Amino acid sequence: MLGELVAGAAEGLVLVEDTVDCEGRSLLQSFVAAAACRGECVHVFGFEVSEEEFRGCLDPRAAPHRVQYHDSFHDPLGWSGVGLEALGAQESWFQGLRGTPGGAVTVVVDSLSWILLRQPSPAVCQALAGARVQRMLVLLHADLHPPGLLGVLRSLARVVVALASTSQGLGVGRGSLHLASVFQRMRAGKVVTKKEYYTLQPGFPPMSVEEPRGPMSPPRDDDTMAHPGTWLTFDPRAQLTFNPGVSVEQRQVRDAMPLPFHFSPCKKLSVLDQGGQIYYEPDPGDDLDDEDPDDDLDV
Amino acid sequence: MFVELNELLHASPERPEQGTFTLLRDTRTDGSFLVHHFLSFYLKAGCKVCFVALIQSFSHYNVVAQKLGVSLPAAKERGQLVFLEGLKSCFEVLFKEEPPTGQPNPLQFIREGGSNLKALYEFVRTSLTPSESDSWKCPVLLVDDVSVLLSLGMRPVDVLDFIHYCRATVCSQLKGNVVVLVHSREDSDDTENELVVNALCHQSNLILWAEGLATGYCKDIHGQLKIIPRGPAVLSTERDLPRTYQYKIQDRNVTFFARGMSAAVL
Numbered sequence: 391m392l393g394e395l396v397a398g399a400a401e402g403l404v405l406v407e408d409t410v411d412c413e414g415r416s417l418l419q420s421f422v423a424a425a426a427c428r429g430e431c432v433h434v435f436g437f438e439v440s441e442e443e444f445r446g447c448l449d450p451r452a453a454p455h456r457v458q459y460h461d462s463f464h465d466p467l468g469w470s471g472v473g474l475e476a477l478g479a480q481e482s483w484f485q486g487l488r489g490t491p492g493g494a495v496t497v498v499v500d501s502l503s504w505i506l507l508r509q510p511s512p513a514v515c516q517a518l519a520g521a522r523v524q525r526m527l528v529l530l531h532a533d534l535h536p537p538g539l540l541g542v543l544r545s546l547a548r549v550v551v552a553l554a555s556t557s558q559g560l561g562v563g564r565g566s567l568h569l570a571s572v573f574q575r576m577r578a579g580k581v582v583t584k585k586e587y588y589t590l591q592p593g594f595p596p597m598s599v600e601e602p603r604g605p606m607s608p609p610r611d612d613d614t615m616a617h618p619g620t621w622l623t624f625d626p627r628a629q630l631t632f633n634p635g636v637s638v639e640q641r642q643v644r645d646a647m648p649l650p651f652h653f654s655p656c657k658k659l660s661v662l663d664q665g666g667q668i669y670y671e672p673d674p675g676d677d678l679d680d681e682d683p684d685d686d687l688d689v
Numbered sequence: 690m691f692v693e694l695n696e697l698l699h700a701s702p703e704r705p706e707q708g709t710f711t712l713l714r715d716t717r718t719d720g721s722f723l724v725h726h727f728l729s730f731y732l733k734a735g736c737k738v739c740f741v742a743l744i745q746s747f748s749h750y751n752v753v754a755q756k757l758g759v760s761l762p763a764a765k766e767r768g769q770l771v772f773l774e775g776l777k778s779c780f781e782v783l784f785k786e787e788p789p790t791g792q793p794n795p796l797q798f799i800r801e802g803g804s805n806l807k808a809l810y811e812f813v814r815t816s817l818t819p820s821e822s823d824s825w826k827c828p829v830l831l832v833d834d835v836s837v838l839l840s841l842g843m844r845p846v847d848v849l850d851f852i853h854y855c856r857a858t859v860c861s862q863l864k865g866n867v868v869v870l871v872h873s874r875e876d877s878d879d880t881e882n883e884l885v886v887n888a889l890c891h892q893s894n895l896i897l898w899a900e901g902l903a904t905g906y907c908k909d910i911h912g913q914l915k916i917i918p919r920g921p922a923v924l925s926t927e928r929d930l931p932r933t934y935q936y937k938i939q940d941r942n943v944t945f946f947a948r949g950m951s952a953a954v955l
Contacts, residue, residue: 410890413919438892440861464857467850469807507846507888533887 391584392570395549396424400574401525402548403518405502407532407540412555412568416590418500418529419444425496425525426456432496437462437504444500497521501529502543511539518546549574556587690730690757691722691943697916697934698895702734707827708860712893713870714886717901718912720870722938724833725750727868729757732764736865737825739816741795741809741832743775756941769825771816775837799841806843806851814858817865828865830855835889836872836882845881849888856892893919899936910951911938 395404404421408414425432434457436444441459464470499505506514518526532540532552544550550573567587574582636644648654653661672678695701713723721744728750731738742750750772751761764770778796795812798804817828838848852869859865873886890896896917902910917931934945 410887413891440857442861464861466853469810469854503888503891507849531887531891534884534891 391572391574391582392551392586392588395551395572395574396421398424398428400527400549403521403546404525404527404549405530405543405547405551406527407530407550407552409531409533409554412553414529414551414553415439415500417551417553417570417588418498418527420590421527422457422496422498426454430456430496430525432457432498433460434458434498434500435460435462436500437466438501439463495523496525496527497523499526499528501531503529503531503534506535506539511542515542515546518543544573547575690733691726693945694726694943695730697932697945700730702730705731705734705736705826705866707864707866709866709894710856710860710892711866711868711895711897712889713868713897713899714873714890715870715899716873716875718899720872720897720899721745721833722943723897723899724831724868724870725753725757726943727829728831729754729759731829731831731866732759732769735769735826736829737769737771737817737819737823737827738764738829738831739771739773739813741773741775741813741830743837744833746776747772747774768823773812798843798847805847806838810851810854810858813855817859817863819863828859828863830859830865830867832867832869834870834872835885839879839881839885845884845888848885852889852892890919895919909937910935912936913948914945 400421406414406418406421408417422432422434434444436459440463441461444459445454445457502514518528530540530543550571552571552573554569554571556567556569567589570586570588572582572584572586576582648657690702700706711727713720713727715721715723728738728740732754740750747761754761761770761772765772773795775796778794779799782794782796782799793808793811795809797808798806813830817830819825819828835848835852838851839845852867855867859867869889871882871886871889873883877883896915896919898915898917899912900915901912913933913935915931915933933948935948935951936943936945937951
């Protein structure tokens with residue numbers, strides 16, 4: 391599903407939520423590269439990284455001339471006294487928006503958290519709700535904002551991709567595995583949710599996505615990682631050196647075996663005494679008396 | 690500088706990296722040994738260093754630097770080190786008249802309520818902008834530490850704006866490096882400090898996180914260090930994965946070892 395969204399199925403406001411443990415700018419850049427490859431005009435409003443750093447991680451095949459970078463990184467507050475204050479108006483992100491007549495336009499905000507920390511959140515939400523672009527991709531650092539604000543932004547978004555890191559050991563080597571929880575609100579009102587593992591390849595081409603199998607039980611074999619289709623046929627018992635299963639005959643024999651402390655009647659008879667006697671030869675010093683020593687008591 | 694830490698970071702004073710933002714973070718312990726490491730590392734590498742020292746005095750850093758083979762007075766004298774002693778500057782801001790030259794004190798925000806850190810940023814920019822006679826390698830900004838700015842009354846957004854501009858100028862324009870120390874606490878009620886810490890984590894290229902042991906004090910293991918590279922998700926080598934080591938601070942060195950592999954317990 392994530393691959394389809396990157397390939398152009400995502401429309402409206404697309405929210406990419408990341409955390410300190412799992413950065414989301416790489417996924418954002420893959421969206422940008424895919425949009426540029428499709429011939430769309432992409433406008434990137436960069437607040438957190440420079441244009442050089444943002445473009446440096448884009449796929450060289452992504453038609454860089456279709457990606458226009460609006461630099462709000464170097465002097466957003468006008469401290470240098472030369473640049474314009476980029477946050478003067480609520481709609482300032484759309485200033486300079488030059489879309490191709492009749493062409494598709496994708497607007498990218500990197501990141502929305504930067505704006506939310508400096509602008510009133512109601513105004514930002516209003517600007518997002520009033521945006522009239524085909525596709526708006528925003529990066530949001532989920533661990534910087536209260537849950538209430540995150541809920542409001544998710545309700546405004548058509549697509550929400552929440553990223554999370556996986557435990558160490560997954561995908562050691564070429565590309566790490568990350569978990570994407572995708573929420574998509576379709577035009578007809580249907581809501582689709584899905585959780586997927588994904589990995590980003592060098593150069594950020596359209597990603598290969600994989601589905602988790604079972605309760606977070608990833609394969610450890612490198613061959614399994616190289617062939618995503620083997621996820622569905624993964625059998626942990628294939629790695630064992632013994633066979634934990636039992637056949638039908640073995641199960642019958644096992645059930646028929648008596649338990650060690652379960653005394654069946656025949657076992658009792660074999661254990662109990664069948665008429666044995668005790669022979670005792672008294673020692674020379676023994677004082678044997680057949681009478682009951684308690685007979686003389688008045689109790 | 691600590692040789693073992695250089696090996697873990699694959700860093701060398703002969704070839705210092707450029708354009709990186711390194712975040713030093715400590716929890717339940719004192720991470721200032723990392724500040725001393727980077728200060729001596731970049732001075733030995735021949736970089737021009739602007740050190741915004743808000744916690745300790747100049748003599749404190751000098752005593753430690755001498756143990757690591759670096760003389761701070763000599764570095765100041767030859768123009769390699771620009772040292773802002775916060776403790777002395779605070780005194781001047783609060784109890785002395787403004788200088789007649791009109792140069793604002795970098796810490797004037799302490800006196801002016803509701804102001805920003807623009808004066809401090811201008812001090813950093815002026816100190817690190819290379820002149821024609823400079824022959825130093827890349828400029829480096831070192832801040833010890835950012836959490837105290839919140840204690841001095843700055844808002845989290847003001848602190849983040851200051852760091853943002855330092856990154857834009859030092860890392861992006863001047864191709865230098867920024868190293869910042871910040872304190873954090875688990876289950877802390879200080880939401881402003883945690884906001885600053887998380888925001889700086891998102892902006893950093895490398896996080897060195899010193900933590901005290903969860904089991905408490907240990908004579909032979911002073912803490913554990915997490916090395917967390919950040920940036921693009923392309924992880925082509927194992928060295929780009931987060932790693933954790935334990936360490937012991939000695940008089941002139943810090944030794945690092947894998948968890949559970951301390952010489953005292955083997």
